[in-house]
Amino acid sequence: MASTPPGPAPVANALRGRCPRCAQGKLFRTFIVFRPKCSACDLDYRAFNVGDGAATFLILIVGAIVTGLAMWLELTRSPAWYVHVALWVPLTIVLTVILMRVAKALLIALEYRHEARLGHL
Numbered sequence: 075m076a077s078t079p080p081g082p083a084p085v086a087n088a089l090r091g092r093c094p095r096c097a098q099g100k101l102f103r104t105f106i107v108f109r110p111k112c113s114a115c116d117l118d119y120r121a122f123n124v125g126d127g128a129a130t131f132l133i134l135i136v137g138a139i140v141t142g143l144a145m146w147l148e149l150t151r152s153p154a155w156y157v158h159v160a161l162w163v164p165l166t167i168v169l170t171v172i173l174m175r176v177a178k179a180l181l182i183a184l185e186y187r188h189e190a191r192l193g194h195l
């Protein structure tokens with residue numbers, strides 16, 4: 075069985091948005107776009123492919139949260155339809171963007187830990 079490469083804890087590292095190998099360099103160029111490589115240890119982030127994995131999980135997680143809250147509000151308060159729109163559209167967007175950053179960072183950290191980068195098969 076292959077040994078696990080050393081590195082920081084994936085979840086803590088994902089929450090901080092740091093390099094999966096050294097935990098010093100920043101992982102993101104913009105809020106949800108990866109840098110090409112680590113500024114501290116030169117780990118090539120382009121060798122990893124998180125694909126649509128993060129989006130797939132977020133559809134399920136954010137959908138369950140927002141749907142549950144909308145059903146609870148409708149069944150307990152029965153507000154006008156525009157209250158639902160005013161609440162759930164912004165909440166869905168905010169949750170998706172924030173959780174997308176964490177999910178992408180977590181996937182790249184797990185790919186690094188399990189040596190699942192491109193060209194490594």
Ligand SMILES: [Zn+2]
Pocket residue numbers: 093094095096097098099112113114115116117
């Ligand atoms: Zn690094």
